[in-house]
Amino acid sequence: MLKNKVALVTGATSGIGLAIARALAAQGCAVVVNGSRAEREIIPLTDEIGKAHGVKCLALSADMASPPSIAAMLARTVSELGPIDILVNNAGVQHVAPLHEFPPEKWDQLIAINLSSAFHTSRAVLGPMMQRGWGRIVNIASAHGLVASPYKSAYVAAKHGLLGLTKVTALEAAEKGVTCNAICPGYVWTPLVEKQIPDQAKAHGLSEKDVVEKVMLAPQPNKKFATVEEIAALTVFLCSDMGASITGASLPVDGGWTAR
Ligand code: NAD
Numbered sequence: 001m002l003k004n005k006v007a008l009v010t011g012a013t014s015g016i017g018l019a020i021a022r023a024l025a026a027q028g029c030a031v032v033v034n035g036s037r038a039e040r041e042i043i044p045l046t047d048e049i050g051k052a053h054g055v056k057c058l059a060l061s062a063d064m065a066s067p068p069s070i071a072a073m074l075a076r077t078v079s080e081l082g083p084i085d086i087l088v089n090n091a092g093v094q095h096v097a098p099l100h101e102f103p104p105e106k107w108d109q110l111i112a113i114n115l116s117s118a119f120h121t122s123r124a125v126l127g128p129m130m131q132r133g134w135g136r137i138v139n140i141a142s143a144h145g146l147v148a149s150p151y152k153s154a155y156v157a158a159k160h161g162l163l164g165l166t167k168v169t170a171l172e173a174a175e176k177g178v179t180c181n182a183i184c185p186g187y188v189w190t191p192l193v194e195k196q197i198p199d200q201a202k203a204h205g206l207s208e209k210d211v212v213e214k215v216m217l218a219p220q221p222n223k224k225f226a227t228v229e230e231i232a233a234l235t236v237f238l239c240s241d242m243g244a245s246i247t248g249a250s251l252p253v254d255g256g257w258t259a260r
Helices: 015-026 039-053 067-081 104-132 153-176 191-204 208-216 228-239
Strands: 006-009 030-035 057-061 086-089 135-140 178-185 250-253
Touching (some): 006 067, 015 030, 015 039, 015 086, 015 135, 015 228, 030 067, 039 057, 057 067, 067 104, 086 104, 104 135, 104 178, 135 153, 153 178, 178 228, 191 208
Parallel strands (some): 006 030, 006 086, 030 057, 086 135, 178 250
């Protein structure tokens, strides 16, 4: 369906990004798997994805908190695979702490990775996409782009900001065959979620088991974690020609959380 399109997925070495990279490769895209780890550590993964789907799959290490590193990654993508048709802004981190104790350096780092990186990548790819008359930008936001939870000031601020960026991008590109949408997952079982359980337990004064039941799954009416495959399937749909009229949308995949 997306044969020979060039897709770049940021933060694709694990979790949601990895599932999206696999799903786009399965549709015939050449895929860049970005991560902050050294390229030699990512290459076994890209070799596996490339062989499984008969597509080019390139490992590109770049720190999404660093605009020069982002620019270098984009330039290498274009020189090695060609112009970028599909951009998935997925890289993200979390830090859980009460606002009055939130470390300023964690705020800066989280805003840089979860929000500003999407500005830098979108800014670079949008002009060429509009010139070619086709493009897809998918921003992996969060239910926390639509509603808030305590102790996640930087994350909630970044994800709300990402929804604003999504809408502006969509409006500016609407007549040029380029769509931009945000996916807003509730809790999805990935390393990002596993890693925050001890901090959530500390911030809420709960056991780790209670964090899962009383904090994470409590707001999700279906009481289930979403799966990485569900997020990847929606990404593929948004990138398909059948997704052409969906733009500027913030699409929850949250078991009903934000319907409350
Ligand atoms: P994850 O920890 O499995 O993956 C995060 C990815 O981002 C990894 O590949 C990591 O290497 C990369 N990354 C982190 N810092 C980076 C940096 N400085 N430069 C380049 N890459 C960097 O987490 P995940 O749960 O798959 O999260 C992916 C996205 O989905 C994030 O934006 C997250 O906010 C969002 N999200 C996750 C959930 C969830 O419950 N898991 C819910 C809503 C939204």
